[in-house]
Amino acid sequence: MIVAKHFKWEAAHRIPWHGGKCKHLHGHSYKMIVEFEGELNENGIVIDFNDLKALVKPHIERIDHTTIISEKDTELKEVFDSKNWKYYLLPFDSTAENLCNYFANIIINENTTFLIKNNIKWVGIKIYETETAYAYTQINVNNN
Numbered sequence: 001m002i003v004a005k006h007f008k009w010e011a012a013h014r015i016p017w018h019g020g021k022c023k024h025l026h027g028h029s030y031k032m033i034v035e036f037e038g039e040l041n042e043n044g045i046v047i048d049f050n051d052l053k054a055l056v057k058p059h060i061e062r063i064d065h066t067t068i069i070s071e072k073d074t075e076l077k078e079v080f081d082s083k084n085w086k087y088y089l090l091p092f093d094s095t096a097e098n099l100c101n102y103f104a105n106i107i108i109n110e111n112t113t114f115l116i117k118n119n120i121k122w123v124g125i126k127i128y129e130t131e132t133a134y135a136y137t138q139i140n141v142n143n144n
């Protein structure tokens, strides 16, 4: 059985190596769907939706209304540092694919004991950059 919850945030980013429009600083209304796969417990649920929300929400609050900057994008980082502007630093380019792996690993690594205790087998993350374009990954809880 799979349970899932939607989350949303606004952020700016750019993909410096991109040959098209994405190399320019621009924004997205990101939508992320977090899935937990596991067995029903004796109460007929996989995991309480409130617990799912509590694991994810702090990360959404940290990234919301920021500019997502890759550590490799030293040019943009220098500008933001010089102005003291808020940004969200990642060790890699902020592609939807990388963000999927990033959030899946954070959620699993921060909550491994809790997820194993609740018999969660894998965490799925789907991130929409636009209404029609998304990336999706599933990461096993035990492999981390």
Ligand SMILES: [Zn+2]
Pocket: 013, 014, 022, 026, 027, 028, 129
């Ligand atoms: Zn973009």
